Amino acid sequence: MNKKWLIGLLCSITLLLLFACGTSDNDNVENQTDPEAEQGDETEANGGETTVYRIGASQFVEHPSLDAAYEGFKAAIADAGLEVEYDLQSAQADQSNTATIAQNFVADNVDLIFANATPSAQSALQATSDIPIVFTSVTDAIGAGLVEAMDQPGENITGVMDMHPDAIIETVNFIDTYFSGSAVGLIYNAGEQNSVAQVDSVTAAIEGTSLSTIERTISTSAEVQQAATSLVGEADVIYIVTDNTVVSALESVVGVANDQDIPLIVGEPDSLERGGFATFGIDYYTIGYRAGEMAVEILTGERVPSEIDVEYPPEMQLYLNEAAAEEQGIEWNSDWDELAELQ
Structure with missing residues (x-):
């Protein structure tokens, strides 16, 4: 009788231990953090994932006018609330460098190329027919072969001139x-x-x-x-x-x-x-800003370059x-x- 009682007691203790171990394992599983689930909750709390655009900025040389155009370009995009990563590269007034810069941007598959000056725009257009290009600080877009006419921009290029016609x-x-x-x-x-x-x-x-x-x-x-x-x-x-x-x-x-x-x-x-x-x-900051507004329309899918006429500076x-x-x-x-x- 005592022996049977002892065997029953041992079995009860074993079952209790197994139950306790099982409960502990389940608790650990329920308390583990799922990184993807947490990220999803954060994205939902933020109202959706923010798109970060990548813009390659090709500038022929560094001098105050072109620098002002670049600052205006960035300001317009910031004012539109877009998140952008910029890769600014200067050709140091060497036209062969503009081709290398453009090819690098194409290899990096940037979302848009900002071409600041005629040689930079020409090299960008030669390097890609797919990536959108917005130029400024260009004096004669037609003569440079960038567009056929002011109201006939290319399939992937448009922009703002830096020379008032008068x-x-x-x-x-x-x-x-x-x-x-x-x-x-x-x-x-x-x-x-x-x-x-x-x-x-x-x-x-x-x-x-x-x-x-x-x-x-x-x-x-x-x-x-x-x-x-x-x-x-x-x-x-x-x-x-x-x-x-x-x-x-x-x-x-x-x-x-x-x-x-x-x-x-x-x-x-x-x-x-x-x-x-x-x-x-003319004010180079102003034409850069207008080019930035064009870039915003393109990046957000509102329009494509072929739908945006090339523009002259607004005043002189x-x-x-x-x-x-x-x-x-x-x-x-x-x-x-x-x-x-x-x-």
Whole structure:
């Protein structure tokens, strides 16, 4: 009787232990954290997963105008509330580098390419027909082969120009009016299509005026000072169009203009701030911002590039630098107080 009781007691203890072990295992399973479930709960709490876009920004060279366009581009996207990772790469004014940058962006399969200046846009378009491209700081999108017409952008490319259609004509009229009979010195990189187009426009605008032109071509920024010096004694006025290579070394031209009392006309307000005397210019931050708005429409699927016309800058203004006028020996004309915005 005692033996049976002992066997029963041992069996009861064994069953209790097995039950306890089973309960412990179940508790452990129920208390384990499922990372995917936790992530799902967090995503649901945040109202859905946030899309992070990747933009490759190709900039031909670093100088204030292009830098301002890039800042405007980013500001428009930030104002739209988009999350973006940027990969900014500068070609350092070397056109072969623009091709490498564009190919890298294609290999990385970025969501959009921002092409800042004509060579960058050309290389991007050559590298891809699939990834959307938005450009700015481009002077002649049609002549550069980027688009067929302003209202006929490409299947994957559109953007904002940096040249108001009346800028060169107004600049030539200004020089002819206040520096009549001058020989106008032009320094530009013949390898930049946007610069060639502008110089051709200057030459055409000068026909029928009292002006003439003297051209100096360069291929690198290191050649700019020598080109400017070679104009001394020949040019009465120097006119620097929006050539990226020359503008990146503008201080070399400013030094010659100041030392030799030669009026220096420039293509945009940033160059005016660096020592130029006059410009019929546009705001590069503004055109960059507008390009950013186009990028937002494309990234969010609202429109595709072929549905967005290429645009000119919205406005143009005559700017004059009074300090530069004094440095360059220019006699101030009272007309300018009313005609221009003074710096």
